[in-house]
Amino acid sequence: MHSRTVFFVSDGTGITAETFGNAILAQFEMKPRHVRLPFVDTVDKAHQAVRQINHCGEVEGKKPLVFTTLVNMEVLKTLQDGCQGMLLDMFSTFVHPLEQELGIKSHHRVGRFSDASHSKEYSDRIAAINFSLAHDDGQSHHDLAGADVILVGVSRSGKTPTSLYLAMQCGLKTANYPLIPEDFERRQLPPALEPHRKKIFGLTIQAERLAEIRNERRPNSRYASLDNCRAEIAGAEAMMRRSSIRWLSTTTKSIEEIATTILQELRPERLVY
Numbered sequence: 430m431h432s433r434t435v436f437f438v439s440d441g442t443g444i445t446a447e448t449f450g451n452a453i454l455a456q457f458e459m460k461p462r463h464v465r466l467p468f469v470d471t472v473d474k475a476h477q478a479v480r481q482i483n484h485c486g487e488v489e490g491k492k493p494l495v496f497t498t499l500v501n502m503e504v505l506k507t508l509q510d511g512c513q514g515m516l517l518d519m520f521s522t523f524v525h526p527l528e529q530e531l532g533i534k535s536h537h538r539v540g541r542f543s544d545a546s547h548s549k550e551y552s553d554r555i556a557a558i559n560f561s562l563a564h565d566d567g568q569s570h571h572d573l574a575g576a577d578v579i580l581v582g583v584s585r586s587g588k589t590p591t592s593l594y595l596a597m598q599c600g601l602k603t604a605n606y607p608l609i610p611e612d613f614e615r616r617q618l619p620p621a622l623e624p625h626r627k628k629i630f631g632l633t634i635q636a637e638r639l640a641e642i643r644n645e646r647r648p649n650s651r652y653a654s655l656d657n658c659r660a661e662i663a664g665a666e667a668m669m670r671r672s673s674i675r676w677l678s679t680t681t682k683s684i685e686e687i688a689t690t691i692l693q694e695l696r697p698e699r700l701v702y
Contacts, residue, residue: 432459433461433462433491433492434462434489434491435461435463435494436496436514437463437496437497438497438499438508439465439467439469441467442468443465445498447465449496450496454494461494464481466478466481469499469504469508470504472504472507474504475505475508476507476511478512479507479508479511479512483511483513485514486513494514495512495514496519497520499520554597554600557599557600557601560596560602561592561602561605564603564604564605566588566607567606567607570621573624576602577595577602577628577697577698578595578601578602578628578695578697579603579606579622579625580604580605580606580630581608581622581629581630581632581665581669581674582607582632583633583658583665584643584652584661585642587632587634588605591605591632591679591687591688592605594684599688600699601699606622608661610664613661616671617668617672618668626673626674628697629672629674630675630676631666632679632687633665633669633677633678634662634678635662636662637658638680639661639662640653640655
């Protein structure tokens, strides 16, 4: 059973409120029920949100927690006046003090993507996602010079999710390439990658964990056998050492931790926030 319900109320997508709220809640040993209420951009919608939050509190017998990033002051006041939950307004907590310190007014924009059609940063992010999809799993060698990051590693070591995270969160054009037995026999990186060593980062994984992941995809196959996983990992790690490629094990790391390490090690020039 969840110990408390948490609402994330926003006049945009609610992504900022939920991301910030989850970072705070991670400090507590609890498993709350999450409810995102996006696009609350009118007083009427604010009243609806208030009714939903208060009803939840009555049913559960506990105050809901409410994280909000509402820009419209009238909508925010409706929520503040009627909500019986614990309200945590991120803008009044952080934006207003910053306005005073910096001596300038914030944009007070509704949502991070409100001006997406006119945003170069947003266009760059979309371009990075398209690039990463086109260069997933070694599908294409075209324009590797345009890549910001190239990930290598054995199949199912975490390359694809890391590539997409770097594209979506950081706007980095990320290619990924699987290292296969033929590469180990040659004892060299795939020829297409050789000119781009400075952009390459390696991912490895414990053999036992890799065997588990592969068995979910191809049960009882040679591909998923523990002996084969050990051999491939040993070959990949030996190749990375010979090629002086920086690498890490993804076995116990989250995508966020993997991506952060890659950014620290490679320090790509172009980041989109």
